[in-house]
Amino acid sequence: MKSAALTELDTLKAEFAISLTAAEAASDDAELQRLRSSFFGPKGKVTLLLRSVGQLPAEERPVAGKVINQVRQELEGQLVLVLSRHEELARKAALSSHRLDTTLPGRQPVPMGAVHPVHRVVARMTELFVRMGFEVATGPEVELDELNFGALNFPDDHPARDMQDTFFVRAPDERSFGRLLLRTHTSPVQVRQMRAEGAPIRIIAPGRVYRCDSDASHSPMFHQIEGLWVEEGVSFAHLKGVLTSFIHSFFGERGVRFRPSFFPFVEPGAEVDIGCVFCGGKGCRVCKHTGWMEILGAGMVHPNVLEACGIDAEKNTGFAFGVGVDRIAMQLYGIDDLKHLFTSDVRFLESL
Numbered sequence: 001m002k003s004a005a006l007t008e009l010d011t012l013k014a015e016f017a018i019s020l021t022a023a024e025a026a027s028d029d030a031e032l033q034r035l036r037s038s039f040f041g042p043k044g045k046v047t048l049l050l051r052s053v054g055q056l057p058a059e060e061r062p063v064a065g066k067v068i069n070q071v072r073q074e075l076e077g078q079l080v081l082v083l084s085r086h087e088e089l090a091r092k093a094a095l096s097s098h099r100l101d102t103t104l105p106g107r108q109p110v111p112m113g114a115v116h117p118v119h120r121v122v123a124r125m126t127e128l129f130v131r132m133g134f135e136v137a138t139g140p141e142v143e144l145d146e147l148n149f150g151a152l153n154f155p156d157d158h159p160a161r162d163m164q165d166t167f168f169v170r171a172p173d174e175r176s177f178g179r180l181l182l183r184t185h186t187s188p189v190q191v192r193q194m195r196a197e198g199a200p201i202r203i204i205a206p207g208r209v210y211r212c213d214s215d216a217s218h219s220p221m222f223h224q225i226e227g228l229w230v231e232e233g234v235s236f237a238h239l240k241g242v243l244t245s246f247i248h249s250f251f252g253e254r255g256v257r258f259r260p261s262f263f264p265f266v267e268p269g270a271e272v273d274i275g276c277v278f279c280g281g282k283g284c285r286v287c288k289h290t291g292w293m294e295i296l297g298a299g300m301v302h303p304n305v306l307e308a309c310g311i312d313a314e315k316n317t318g319f320a321f322g323v324g325v326d327r328i329a330m331q332l333y334g335i336d337d338l339k340h341l342f343t344s345d346v347r348f349l350e351s352l
């Protein structure tokens with residue numbers, strides 16, 4: 001004979017089944033929650049029934065407790081299942097009512113950035129030298145006087161220093177550091193790399209340089225690319241070959257002229273001109289009617305420089321060059337004032 005508690009349990013089960021089916025059919029979430037608390041909440045029917053087990057005769061308690069608990073778990077499981085089915089349906093409905101077509105074009109055009117003209121030139125030049133086996137090196141923009149001048153064979157107080165108007169930097173401890181300055185050219189990277197790697201060495205070093213100078217064709221900050229190749233047997237013929245090949249790849253076939261020039265760190269030294277990119281050599285306003293444009297300085301690395309970098313100058317020879325990038329960018333893009341390149345007026349840059 002069944003105890004009263006278990007009979008009541010059967011009734012509750014039947015009642016629960018009816019209510020659950022009704023709430024599910026009506027897709028009524030609130031009703032499902034109410035059902036949950038009225039059966040299984042702290043004052044729910046099943047909870048109270050379970051609590052009443054304590055008042056049953058001792059021999060009935062274990063069985064009644066166990067059965068009620070089982071039923072509670074089973075019913076609660078059914079309810080959770082229905083609830084999660086509901087949630088899933090609600091999510092699907094929300095997704096299909098807010099459908100997002102990711103294939104539609106945007107309503108506002110996204111502004112596209114572009115590489116700065118100077119950096120475009122640097123990147124193209126760098127790529128050409130890398131293809132000829134040069135590695136890219138860098139150095140600091142705040143440099144030691146000793147590396148910017150001294151090791152490059154500019155004696156202290158020599159008038160050759162006046163070729164480069166220098167920004168000196170006040171260093172916190174000049175006595176242990178030596179004098180500091182904003183590098184006036186990328187040539188100190190040669191010294192750093194030769195001291196670090198020795199020979200053979202084949203590098204290019206693009207970067208910013210600074211001089212106390214400012215007008216339509218001079219900016220206090222500008223860009224250079226330094227090149228250096230030191231190895232046994234490197235001659236002036238290699239210098240001419242590498243630079244001519246670079247010029248032809250970068251500017252196309254045209255005249256190339258090597259003019260003797262002086263730089264303390266090379267001997268012999270040269271300046272290199274190319275047939276004007278505008279008139280092809282006939283003479284125009286840009287080339288001041290000479291037909292030529294100067295683009296770089298170069299020469300055979302001075303033995304004093306090799307020795308100052310710990311390289312045996314009896315055994316090794318090499319050449320170096322320095323290209324001014326900004327002036328080339330100005331000519332290629334037809335820019336008449338250097339400052340346009342650095343004032344970062346987007347309207348101007350967009351017009352290029």
Ligand code: DAH
Pocket residue numbers: 184185186187226227263265266269296297298299300319320321322323
């Ligand atoms: N550093 C020189 C300048 O800024 C350019 C230069 C000339 C670099 C001859 C070189 C070189 O490496 O060999 O005027």
